[in-house]
Amino acid sequence: MSKKVVLLPGDGIGAEVVREAEKIIAHLSDHYGIGIETETHLVGGASLDAHDIPVKDEVVEACKSADAVLLGAVGGPKWDDYPSDKRPEKALLRLRKDLGLFNNLRPVTVFSSLKDASPLRPEVVDGVDLLVVRELTGGLYFGEPKEITEVNGEETGVDTMRYSVTEIERITRAAFDAARKRRGKVTSVDKANILATSQLWRKTVTRIAAEYPDVELEHMLVDNCAMQLIRNPSGFDVILTENMFGDILSDEAAMLTGSIGMLPSASLGDGTGMYEPVHGSAPDIAGKDIANPLATLASVALMFRFSLGHEKAASDIEEAISAVLNAGYNCKDMSRHARHVLSTSEMGDKILSVI
Numbered sequence: 001m002s003k004k005v006v007l008l009p010g011d012g013i014g015a016e017v018v019r020e021a022e023k024i025i026a027h028l029s030d031h032y033g034i035g036i037e038t039e040t041h042l043v044g045g046a047s048l049d050a051h052d053i054p055v056k057d058e059v060v061e062a063c064k065s066a067d068a069v070l071l072g073a074v075g076g077p078k079w080d081d082y083p084s085d086k087r088p089e090k091a092l093l094r095l096r097k098d099l100g101l102f103n104n105l106r107p108v109t110v111f112s113s114l115k116d117a118s119p120l121r122p123e124v125v126d127g128v129d130l131l132v133v134r135e136l137t138g139g140l141y142f143g144e145p146k147e148i149t150e151v152n153g154e155e156t157g158v159d160t161m162r163y164s165v166t167e168i169e170r171i172t173r174a175a176f177d178a179a180r181k182r183r184g185k186v187t188s189v190d191k192a193n194i195l196a197t198s199q200l201w202r203k204t205v206t207r208i209a210a211e212y213p214d215v216e217l218e219h220m221l222v223d224n225c226a227m228q229l230i231r232n233p234s235g236f237d238v239i240l241t242e243n244m245f246g247d248i249l250s251d252e253a254a255m256l257t258g259s260i261g262m263l264p265s266a267s268l269g270d271g272t273g274m275y276e277p278v279h280g281s282a283p284d285i286a287g288k289d290i291a292n293p294l295a296t297l298a299s300v301a302l303m304f305r306f307s308l309g310h311e312k313a314a315s316d317i318e319e320a321i322s323a324v325l326n327a328g329y330n331c332k333d334m335s336r337h338a339r340h341v342l343s344t345s346e347m348g349d350k351i352l353s354v355i
């Protein structure tokens with residue numbers, strides 16, 4: 001039974017890191033006889049340049065009919081001044097919405113060999129292994145009205161925070177299901193002392209939690225969570241939160257590891273899942289063969305686990321990443337913590353050699 005994976009390299013270092021991922025996918029497909037076919041399409045600035053649109057309908061359709069999508073990154077200074085409907089990032093919002101990707105998973109793991117890369121003391125981050133479950137298709141990102149209008153003769157910006165019970169229920173179940181396979185604790189993060197959406201969030205999460213008596217639930221206000229992530233990050237297992245809070249908290253959690261270049265993500269819904277590194281297109285280092293591909297390779301591991309149903313291939317990649325880091329290899333962004341500094345392509349080859 002063959003599988004189809006759509007590759008969307010995008011812009012900047014996106015193309016460089018996805019090239020390494022392609023090698024690993026091909027290797028594991030052959031090794032396990034999975035029969036993965038890949039298909040590459042333009043997205044973001046690359047698509048704007050070629051087709052004057054951030055993502056073509058036929059690319060969205062190709063993604064919908066695939067088993068999984070691997071995305072590099074989109075954007076860069078060249079497109080910064082484009083009007084809002086022609087921004088590279090529009091491609092991401094369109095894909096998330098059209099693929100129904102409401103469940104964004106961002107695992108944050110501090111590798112023991114890299115605990116002194118963190119801006120926090122090594123003993124504070126030692127053993128940190130948490131998962132941010134971020135709602136991805138609701139809240140301030142999509143709520144209408146969303147506009148700049150005139151109020152009392154003055155320019156006024158309006159965004160709308162909106163969540164339905166159904167939207168909260170499905171992301172809550174995703175978080176509790178994930179917690180069951182981990183250490184069995186969910187921290188639901190909201191601003192229930194102020195926001196109506198958060199009051200509905202807290203009530204709904206509490207009700208769904210009753211279906212999971214084996215999982216511990218705590219509620220935490222978002223400001224407190226921002227503080228606890230710095231004070232005692234190993235106190236967290238699964239953090240469940242809405243779209244905007246999740247965006248901010250996952251960047252904060254990412255920095256516990258000391259590098260944005262090593263964190264993967266998965267975006268899941270009822271259909272095709274999409275996988276991408278947490279970092280952006282990094283225009284400052286694009287084209288130099290120095291970008292760290294490990295976030296993308298770890299995203300490929302999540303793809304094998306959640307979309308291709310191949311846990312062994314997923315753990316092969318994760319174990320290879322750990323082994324390579326423990327042996328003292330890393331890329332330029334982590335050179336202070338590496339005995340051997342590798343280029344993007346050398347890192348891809350190194351991982352291949354130990355899988």
Ligand code: ATP
Nearest residue numbers: 075260261279280281282283284285291292293333
């Ligand atoms: P975006 O708006 O797309 O998120 P950004 O500039 O905010 O772009 P990144 O593209 O993630 O954020 O880059 C932030 C910094 O981290 C840059 O200095 C970049 O060079 C560095 N960086 C990001 N990803 C990597 C990587 N994979 N390897 C090495 N350095 C990276």
Ligand code: MG
Nearest residue numbers: 278279280281
């Ligand atoms: Mg950024």
